Amino acid sequence: MDINKEIAYKASDADRMIYRVLPAEKGYQKTVFQAMNYSVLAGGKRIRPILMLETYKLFGGSNKAIESFVAAIELIHTYSLVHDDLPAMDDDELRRGKLTTHAKFGEAMGVLAGDGLLNYAFEIALDTLDETKGADNRAVIRSLKVLAKKAGIYGMIGGQVVDVEAEKQYGISKNRLDFIYELKTGALIEAAMMIGAILGGATDEEVEQIEEVAKKIGLAFQIQDDVLDVIGETETIGKSVGSDEKNQKATYVVFEGLEKAKQEVADLTDDAIAILQELPYENPFLTELLRWMVLRDK
Amino acid sequence: MDINKEIAYKASDADRMIYRVLPAEKGYQKTVFQAMNYSVLAGGKRIRPILMLETYKLFGGSNKAIESFVAAIELIHTYSLVHDDLPAMDDDELRRGKLTTHAKFGEAMGVLAGDGLLNYAFEIALDTLDETKGADNRAVIRSLKVLAKKAGIYGMIGGQVVDVEAEKQYGISKNRLDFIYELKTGALIEAAMMIGAILGGATDEEVEQIEEVAKKIGLAFQIQDDVLDVIGETETIGKSVGSDEKNQKATYVVFEGLEKAKQEVADLTDDAIAILQELPYENPFLTELLRWMVLRDK
Numbered sequence: 026m027d028i029n030k031e032i033a034y035k036a037s038d039a040d041r042m043i044y045r046v047l048p049a050e051k052g053y054q055k056t057v058f059q060a061m062n063y064s065v066l067a068g069g070k071r072i073r074p075i076l077m078l079e080t081y082k083l084f085g086g087s088n089k090a091i092e093s094f095v096a097a098i099e100l101i102h103t104y105s106l107v108h109d110d111l112p113a114m115d116d117d118e119l120r121r122g123k124l125t126t127h128a129k130f131g132e133a134m135g136v137l138a139g140d141g142l143l144n145y146a147f148e149i150a151l152d153t154l155d156e157t158k159g160a161d162n163r164a165v166i167r168s169l170k171v172l173a174k175k176a177g178i179y180g181m182i183g184g185q186v187v188d189v190e191a192e193k194q195y196g197i198s199k200n201r202l203d204f205i206y207e208l209k210t211g212a213l214i215e216a217a218m219m220i221g222a223i224l225g226g227a228t229d230e231e232v233e234q235i236e237e238v239a240k241k242i243g244l245a246f247q248i249q250d251d252v253l254d255v256i257g258e259t260e261t262i263g264k265s266v267g268s269d270e271k272n273q274k275a276t277y278v279v280f281e282g283l284e285k286a287k288q289e290v291a292d293l294t295d296d297a298i299a300i301l302q303e304l305p306y307e308n309p310f311l312t313e314l315l316r317w318m319v320l321r322d323k
Numbered sequence: 324m325d326i327n328k329e330i331a332y333k334a335s336d337a338d339r340m341i342y343r344v345l346p347a348e349k350g351y352q353k354t355v356f357q358a359m360n361y362s363v364l365a366g367g368k369r370i371r372p373i374l375m376l377e378t379y380k381l382f383g384g385s386n387k388a389i390e391s392f393v394a395a396i397e398l399i400h401t402y403s404l405v406h407d408d409l410p411a412m413d414d415d416e417l418r419r420g421k422l423t424t425h426a427k428f429g430e431a432m433g434v435l436a437g438d439g440l441l442n443y444a445f446e447i448a449l450d451t452l453d454e455t456k457g458a459d460n461r462a463v464i465r466s467l468k469v470l471a472k473k474a475g476i477y478g479m480i481g482g483q484v485v486d487v488e489a490e491k492q493y494g495i496s497k498n499r500l501d502f503i504y505e506l507k508t509g510a511l512i513e514a515a516m517m518i519g520a521i522l523g524g525a526t527d528e529e530v531e532q533i534e535e536v537a538k539k540i541g542l543a544f545q546i547q548d549d550v551l552d553v554i555g556e557t558e559t560i561g562k563s564v565g566s567d568e569k570n571q572k573a574t575y576v577v578f579e580g581l582e583k584a585k586q587e588v589a590d591l592t593d594d595a596i597a598i599l600q601e602l603p604y605e606n607p608f609l610t611e612l613l614r615w616m617v618l619r620d621k
Contacts, residue, residue: 052481108434113431133487136412140402144441189432
């Protein structure tokens with residue numbers, strides 16, 4: 026099967042788990058339910074849910090909590106986009122060709138729908154904890170902690186803060202750029218794969234290896250974004266080509282030049298896949314997915 | 324001891340638990356740490372933490388997770404104020420005589436500090452779950468679920484949504500007003516007292532009774548706010564007297580008249596205290612605190 030078709034197929038699997046938890050659009054507060062559902066249903070490739078599910082499959086998982094965590098990670102990703110699009114942040118009216126949440130529902134609802142998605146993600150993930158059980162909760166507890174840490178101020182939000190500040194500065198250090206890349210996008214990719222591993226039954230050491238895989242892929246994914254900004258086609262990545270350069274934004278291409286940046290994407294991807302293949306399990310689709318994520322060029 | 328002094332004393336107890344978890348202001352993302360800490364340290368009476376601690380004491384609690392939940396509920400209360408003050412929401416530049424978070428740190432940081440506080444609240448509360456333990460986690464699991472539910476779209480955020488929409492409408496129903504009052508302020512007061520009870524060792528039935536106490540006190544607290552808006556002194560409640568009426572805002576006083584509203588505050592408070600006193604435990608300060616909360620008139 027063609028990889029794009031296969032990803033679309035896997036995404037529909039994830040969608041089933043996501044749709045299951047979406048709030049019914051009724052009650053006095055139904056506007057926020059509509060805004061939340063609109064944001065989640067606006068599309069996206071469901072990369073994080075698919076990464077979680079495929080890592081879970083790699084370890085032969087059978088913990089039914091996985092479905093709620095698949096939904097939770099996409100809700101958190103979605104809230105981060107909703108808040109990122111706000112006038113106070115990136116001020117985007119369109120995303121994937123559709124009105125952004127605040128553009129459609131008003132700015133107050135953009136703030137509240139984002140808050141609602143974040144809080145609700147924890148609510149549904151917490152629901153998988155069984156008060157009456159003891160040891161069975163262990164993997165869920167670890168997953169919850171990973172989710173909260175990687176999404177928070179030492180994870181995604183931390184990266185977002187530094188990115189917002191970097192936009193107002195002329196010239197930032199390579200270290201600061203690495204920090205942004207590792208946290209803003211990387212942290213949630215790490216959370217996705219680590220939770221897949223934990224709920225899949227991985228050992229602590231295996232979870233660490235998966236974290237390393239995700240860290241490298243997350244970074245490669247971001248550098249590739251810089252590369253595509255220079256060489257890509259507008260319709261493919263959905264923003265004006267060269268927009269980073271026009272904004273004098275610090276990128277890997279600015280720091281290293283185009284060729285070295287491309288090489289780094291390839292090296293990071295190879296390293297990540299090598300670590301993955303050291304594990305005594307196999308999921309060929311996951312390997313293919315990782316390559317596809319970073320080496321997309323059209 | 325004078326009740327105000329006693330509350331200040333209890334607040335300093337709660338502050339110790341709150342300060343302990345505040346992030347160190349260092350690292351690339353230190354601006355968000357500064358903004359979070361600024362928001363939390365901007366003051367407030369720590370009513371929710373004190374309610375949690377005193378309910379916990381009522382049941383003779385000895386679960387050390389209480390300290391993290393005391394901090395978590397104040398972080399969630401603080402985030403709700405930070406987002407509420409944003410230009411997209413109430414657009415307030417001052418709170419308790421100090422610059423609001425976005426007024427001091429910029430609007431983007433107002434959004435992100437709020438997100439950070441919410442996420443971090445779950446992070447520190449989750450840290451009290453012990454992966455290696457089984458049954459000992461039971462009370463913490465229940466507390467986490469209560470916290471998430473009461474803070475979320477079926478709790479505080481839900482109330483906030485309806486309140487925001489009500490401000491744009493001329494005339495809302497009494498039912499809708501009740502919904503706002505029960506959720507916007509009530510839900511977090513319920514969470515505070517319920518978690519205090521749960522971690523204190525209350526039975527399921529007792530937790531339900533405490534929820535009922537909190538529900539009545541929360542509603543009385545809100546109606547008293549309406550009453551004070553009509554009869555209060557500007558310097559006491561920190562906004563212009565009669566401002567609700569000027570804004571044609573629906574309030575209990577508008578629906579019921581001043582005398583009936585005052586009577587309802589008294590009745591709800593008496594009912595709440597009667598339920599509390601049916602329990603086979605005693606905490607005279609908690610009773611005094613509940614009366615003080617709602618019957619404040621200066």
